[in-house]
Amino acid sequence: MGAVYRLTVRQLAGGWRLLIMAGLAAGPVLFTMLVLSAGGSPRVDQFEQVVIDAMLAGAILPLIVLASAAAAFSNELEDKTLANLTLAPIARWRIVLPKLLAALTVAAPFVVLSTLAVSYLAYLGDGRAVLAVTLAAFIGVLLYSAFFLWLGLKSTQAMGIGLLYVVVWEGFFTGLVSGARVLSLRHYAASLMHGFDARRFATETMLSFPAAVVMAVLVVAGFLWLSVRRLRKMDVP
Amino acid sequence: MIRVEAVSRWFGSVVAVSDVSFEIAPGITGLLGPNGAGKTTLLRMMTGLAKTSSGRVTVFGEPVRNNPALYRRIGVMSEHETVYGFLTGHEFVTLMARLRRVADPGAAADRAIALVDLLEAQHRRMDTYSRGMRQRMRLAATLVHDPEILLLDEPLNGADPRQRVHFQALLRRLAEQGRTIVLSSHILEEVEQLADTVLLIVNGKLAASGGIRAIRAALDQRPYHVRIGCSDGRRLAALVVALPSVEAVHLDPDGSVVVLSRNVRDLQIELPKLAQNAAIALRRVEPLDDSLESVFGYLVEG
Numbered sequence: 001m002g003a004v005y006r007l008t009v010r011q012l013a014g015g016w017r018l019l020i021m022a023g024l025a026a027g028p029v030l031f032t033m034l035v036l037s038a039g040g041s042p043r044v045d046q047f048e049q050v051v052i053d054a055m056l057a058g059a060i061l062p063l064i065v066l067a068s069a070a071a072a073f074s075n076e077l078e079d080k081t082l083a084n085l086t087l088a089p090i091a092r093w094r095i096v097l098p099k100l101l102a103a104l105t106v107a108a109p110f111v112v113l114s115t116l117a118v119s120y121l122a123y124l125g126d127g128r129a130v131l132a133v134t135l136a137a138f139i140g141v142l143l144y145s146a147f148f149l150w151l152g153l154k155s156t157q158a159m160g161i162g163l164l165y166v167v168v169w170e171g172f173f174t175g176l177v178s179g180a181r182v183l184s185l186r187h188y189a190a191s192l193m194h195g196f197d198a199r200r201f202a203t204e205t206m207l208s209f210p211a212a213v214v215m216a217v218l219v220v221a222g223f224l225w226l227s228v229r230r231l232r233k234m235d236v237p
Numbered sequence: 238m239i240r241v242e243a244v245s246r247w248f249g250s251v252v253a254v255s256d257v258s259f260e261i262a263p264g265i266t267g268l269l270g271p272n273g274a275g276k277t278t279l280l281r282m283m284t285g286l287a288k289t290s291s292g293r294v295t296v297f298g299e300p301v302r303n304n305p306a307l308y309r310r311i312g313v314m315s316e317h318e319t320v321y322g323f324l325t326g327h328e329f330v331t332l333m334a335r336l337r338r339v340a341d342p343g344a345a346a347d348r349a350i351a352l353v354d355l356l357e358a359q360h361r362r363m364d365t366y367s368r369g370m371r372q373r374m375r376l377a378a379t380l381v382h383d384p385e386i387l388l389l390d391e392p393l394n395g396a397d398p399r400q401r402v403h404f405q406a407l408l409r410r411l412a413e414q415g416r417t418i419v420l421s422s423h424i425l426e427e428v429e430q431l432a433d434t435v436l437l438i439v440n441g442k443l444a445a446s447g448g449i450r451a452i453r454a455a456l457d458q459r460p461y462h463v464r465i466g467c468s469d470g471r472r473l474a475a476l477v478v479a480l481p482s483v484e485a486v487h488l489d490p491d492g493s494v495v496v497l498s499r500n501v502r503d504l505q506i507e508l509p510k511l512a513q514n515a516a517i518a519l520r521r522v523e524p525l526d527d528s529l530e531s532v533f534g535y536l537v538e539g
Binding site: 007 | 281284286287288303305306307308309311313315317319320321323324332333335336337338378
């Protein structure tokens with residue numbers, strides 16, 4: 001497992017990818033600092049809506065994870081190097097799991113640090129709220145990673161499909177039809193955040209905390225299972 | 238060792254491999270056929286990388302598909318020449334050794350790299366390698382776990398003549414140690430120099446199989462069409478038809494003579510003498526159906 005993990009981290013950490021992720025992660029932090037230094041004092045709920053919900057959860061987090069997790073398999077498929085791994089005497093889950101962990105290793109620090117910095121500025125003095133937001137962001141990274149990892153194995157258009165999911169489904173459709181949130185990773189992560197600190201965030205969650213935990217577990221386990229199954233069934237180039 | 242039973246593979250309405258059966262024993266077996274004949278698809282099914290549409294492939298009596306444990310005993314070098322360019326050659330071969338559960342990956346990598354004679358470049362990144370060097374390092378990665386069976390898809394692609402000689406000697410040595418080696422190629426001479434047995438694949442079917450000499454003899458005896466451009470086609474046609482090596486003669490409207498022969502070697506000797514004696518100038522002698530496809534096509538029809 002360690003060999004696949006280290007290989008994938010090196011694949012994902014190469015070249016332009018880290019720079020783009022760093023740029024994306026720095027965006028919300030810079031925006032927050034700009035607003036605060038300009039003398040503006042937005043209300044916390046405004047801040048949550050614009051920076052944490054729209055910017056971080058709605059765009060930065062899924063985009064950073066998409067760049068990392070979708071590439072974990074799709075790079076191998078494009079380069080036709082996946083056979084190096086599948087021709088090894090190891091169970092397929094021993095390929096999928098380290099790929100997921102490697103995608104997490106690359107994407108999570110950017111998202112977690114960005115979220116930590118922004119929530120610290122927003123909830124100064126409220127450690128529990130900072131922790132709730134940061135922890136939910138990390139779980140969000142895990143959920144999207146599992147989904148995009150499978151997508152990278154399933155389709156050569158993983159980046160495009162992932163982008164459509166983030167922009168059209170989560171960004172537009174779930175805002176239009178509230179029932180659609182039942183199938184939204186962003187909503188699961190948000191529901192968990194509300195559960196972690198119900199005192200501050202318990203407002204209009206659709207999912208209870210236990211239901212959000214169950215859905216999160218199902219998403220990660222389900223997409224891992226689908227990835228293993230795909231790896232067993234597919235023709236490896 | 239390897240048993241292929243009534244294996245077919247189709248992609249939509251395109252049949253890539255059709256009802257192929259054979260068994261492969263230790264030694265070097267050449268999978269020969271023109272480009273697009275289905276060799277790679279067949280080889281990929283033999284490695285378990287691709288599924289069969291029907292039929293089955295077994296290795297050591299076990300189905301090869303979805304049976305990762307078998308890869309301890311099989312080494313595969315695919316047709317794709319892409320590598321992890323950010324790794325050095327040594328890192329790549331060591332990685333393959335680790336993935337294949339070799340006890341001492343570093344030492345195994347050293348041995349495998351020495352086998353392919355690439356020690357001097359082993360600590361360079363692979364994206365700086367030439368095509369031939371990449372192929373050799375990929376072969377080292379294929380050999381690193383000392384497999385009993387080697388499945389190699391067009392392994393000599395990109396190799397220069399010196400590398401070819403080295404590579405062929407290495408494969409012969411490995412075969413002498415009792416290994417089963419299958420190598421695919423579209424070049425008859427390449428297979429002829431290495432393989433004890435040949436499986437000839439044409440249009441997804443097994444056109445012929447057996448010893449290389451029998452296949453070569455069948456190829457030599459096939460009828461050839463030869464076009465002869467000369468100063469007096471009508472007279473040459475009348476003379477050439479009497480040669481024992483010639484079966485039929487046809488005079489083209491442009492004045493050239495098309496000869497059907499089953500013994501081209503004799504024709505090569507007799508024709509210049511005949512032309513010289515008759516004071517006919519030969520301008521051009523060209524085989525009309527000497528492409529690999531036509532050679533294989535003849536065997537399929539036969």
